[in-house]
Amino acid sequence: MATFGLDKLVDILKAAGEATRLRLLVLLSAGDLTVTDLTDILGQSQPRISRHLKLLAEDELVERYQEGAWAYFRLRRDGAAAELVRAILATTDPADPVLVRDAQRLVAVKQTRSERAQAYFSRNASEWDELRRLHVSDEAVEAALLDAVGAVRVGSLLDLGTGTGRMLQLLEHLYDYGTGIDASRDMLTVARANLDKDGIVKASVRQGDIFNLPVDGQEFDLVTIHQVLHFLDQPQLALSEAARVLKPGGRLAVIDLAPHVLDHLREEHAHVRMGFSHDVMAEWLGKAGLTVERIIDIPPGGQAERALTVTIWLARSPVTVATV
Numbered sequence: 001m002a003t004f005g006l007d008k009l010v011d012i013l014k015a016a017g018e019a020t021r022l023r024l025l026v027l028l029s030a031g032d033l034t035v036t037d038l039t040d041i042l043g044q045s046q047p048r049i050s051r052h053l054k055l056l057a058e059d060e061l062v063e064r065y066q067e068g069a070w071a072y073f074r075l076r077r078d079g080a081a082a083e084l085v086r087a088i089l090a091t092t093d094p095a096d097p098v099l100v101r102d103a104q105r106l107v108a109v110k111q112t113r114s115e116r117a118q119a120y121f122s123r124n125a126s127e128w129d130e131l132r133r134l135h136v137s138d139e140a141v142e143a144a145l146l147d148a149v150g151a152v153r154v155g156s157l158l159d160l161g162t163g164t165g166r167m168l169q170l171l172e173h174l175y176d177y178g179t180g181i182d183a184s185r186d187m188l189t190v191a192r193a194n195l196d197k198d199g200i201v202k203a204s205v206r207q208g209d210i211f212n213l214p215v216d217g218q219e220f221d222l223v224t225i226h227q228v229l230h231f232l233d234q235p236q237l238a239l240s241e242a243a244r245v246l247k248p249g250g251r252l253a254v255i256d257l258a259p260h261v262l263d264h265l266r267e268e269h270a271h272v273r274m275g276f277s278h279d280v281m282a283e284w285l286g287k288a289g290l291t292v293e294r295i296i297d298i299p300p301g302g303q304a305e306r307a308l309t310v311t312i313w314l315a316r317s318p319v320t321v322a323t324v
Contacts, residue, residue, distance in 0.1 A: 002080035002083055002084070004080065004084075011059055012059055012061070012081050012084055012085075015055055015056055015058075015059040015061055016056075016061060016085060016088055018052070019098075020042065020044065020048075020049075020052050021052045021055065021056055022088075022092075023042060023098065023099070023102055024038060024042075024049070024052055024053065024056065024062075025056070025061065025062070025075065025085060025088075025089060026089060026092060026099055026102065027041060027102060027106055028062060028073060028074055028075045029075055029086075029089050029201070030103075030106060030201055031074075031110075031192070031195070031196065031201050031204065032072045032073065032074040032192070032204045032205075032206075033072065033073060033074075033109070034070050034071060034072055034073070035049055035050055035053065035071060035073070036070075037109050038053075038073075040105065040109060041102055041105040041106055041109060042102070042105075053073055057073075059081060060076055060079055060081045060082070061075070061076060061081055061082065061085050062074065062075055062076060063075075063076050065206050065214070066207075070185075072206065074204055077177055110193075110196045113189060113192055113193050113196065114193040114196065114197065116189050116193075135257070135300055135307055135308035135309070135310050136298045136299065136300045136307075136308075136309070136310050140298055141255065141298055141310050141312075142170055144296050144298050144312055145170070145253065145255060145312055146170070146171075147296075148253065148294055148296055148312050148314050149171070149174065149222065149251070149253060149314070151174075152174075153174055153175070153176070154174055154175050154176070154221035154222045155175070155176045155177070155221050156175060156176065156177050156178070156179070156219065156220045156221050156222070156247075157171055157174065157175035157177070157178040157179070157203075157220065157221070157222045157223075157224070158178075158179050158180075158181070158213075158215065158219075158220040158222070158223045158224070158242075158245060159178065159179070159180040159181070159223075159224045159225075159226070160181055160210050160213075160223065160224070160225045160228060160238070160242060161181070161182055161183075161210060161225060161226070161227075161228030161231075162180030162181060162182045162187070162188075162191055162205055163182060163187050163190070163191065163226070163227075163228075164187065164190045164191055164194055165180050165190070165191030165192070165194045165195055165203075165205060166194070166226070167180070167224045167226050168180050168191070168195060168200065168203040168205070169194060169195070169198055169200065171222075171224070172198070172200055172202075172203070174222070175202070175203075175221075175222070176202065177202050177203070178200075178202060178203030178204075179203065179204060179205070179206070179215070179220075180203065180204070180205035180206075181205070181206060181207070181208040181210070181213060181214070181215075182205065182207065182208070183207065183208070183209065183210070184207075185207060188205050188206070188207060191205045192205060210228070210232070210238045210241065211234075211237050211238060211241055212241070213241055213242075213244075213245055215245055216245070217244050217245055218244075218245065218246065218247050218248065218250075219245050219247065220245050220246060220247060220250060221246075221247055221250045221251070222250060222251050222252075222253065223242045223245065223246055223250070223251070223252045223253070224252075224253045224254075224255070225238065225239075225242060225252070225253070225254045225255070225256075226255045226256075227255060227256060227257075228256070229254065229256045229273065229276065230256055230257050230271050230272065230273040230274075230275065230276070231270060231271065231272055231273075232272060232273070233272050235273060235276075235284070236284040236287065236288075239252075239254070239284050239285060239288045239290075240287070240288045242288070243285075243288035243289050243290050243317060246290075246317040247317070248317060248318060248319050248320055249316065249317060249318070249319040250316070250317050251293075251314060251315065251316050251317075252285070252290060252313075252314070252315045252316075252317075253312065253313070253314050254281065254285075254312070254313040254314075254315070255310065255311075255312050256275070256276055256310070256311060257274075257275040257276070257308050257309070257310060257311070258275045258276070258277070258297060258308070258309035258310070258311045259274060259275040259276065259277050260274055260275045260308050260309070261274070262274075262308065275308070275309075276311070278295055278311070278313075281311075281313050282313075285313065285315045289317065289318065290315035290316060290317055291315060291316050291318075292313060292314070292315045293314050293315060293316050294312075294313075294314040295311065295312070295313055295314075296311065296312040296314075297309055297310075297311050298310045298311070298312070
């Protein structure tokens with residue numbers, strides 16, 4: 001446990017030591033929430049909740065991020081103050097009547113979130129089912145990915161174009177903290193609902209641009225890009241941005257389509273790229289400063305002749321970063 005000067009320690013304890021603010025910290029330890037979520041749960045006014053959150057943020061106990069018109073809050077995961085807050089939260093009694101009521105209301109908020117996600121998913125299910133029939137099963141791809149990344153734990157995972165949050169679910173046993181980024185708020189609603197359903201609180205999702213990620217450089221041990229690049233006009237730029245946020249020695253796993261001739265996917269499913277060859281992907285990854293370590297092709301097997309092959313490319317950043 002880190003140590004603090006007297007003034008700083010008093011500030012942190014004052015921030016966490018007020019009843020409403022402590023309740024907010026307990027709720028945020030269960031996942032990212034908006035001000036509206038928190039006002040619904042605590043039954044207090046939005047200005048009051050916002051003021052408490054501002055105080056918690058000033059003392060580096062929580063952090064705020066924007067998603068369209070919505071502001072989300074979460075516990076800070078880094079820093080000495082965050083470590084102290086986790087220790088404080090570990091001493092709270094989950095059977096406390098106030099915390100029990102808060103937890104029950106949180107379940108109701110997450111249920112509403114899940115219903116919105118299911119409505120969106122249902123509207124698009126037929127399109128996704130059609131695409132799934134075109135290539136090898138998700139189970140086969142996921143098994144190959146698990147084999148490729150191995151069983152060694154990583155500190156931090158970033159999933160780009162996270163969609164339903166499936167990579168955060170699949171790799172949950174590997175990472176200490178996971179982040180998913182997607183441009184679509186509807187898909188983020190689905191992802192949050194899926195994380196809630198699985199009780200995964202060490203991962204969060206947020207809105208962002210894959211070409212200009214809202215995260216610091218050299219922050220992640222493992223980055224995944226699952227079935228995203230074929231929707232992009234300039235996928236090589238997304239790979240360069242992914243390389244930027246990898247820690248020295250970190251790995252990038254790209255899962256996408258091999259070259260194909262199903263031209264109708266352009267019009268009917270907004271595919272921009274007709275898959276990627278080994279040579280093209282290796283060239284782009286090399287220009288991004290990464291070294292390809294493994295390539296796995298997963299053919300569709302006994303499915304239709306015009307079905308699609310999925311490829312996994314696993315690349316690594318240099319262990320040391322060159323300095324000028």
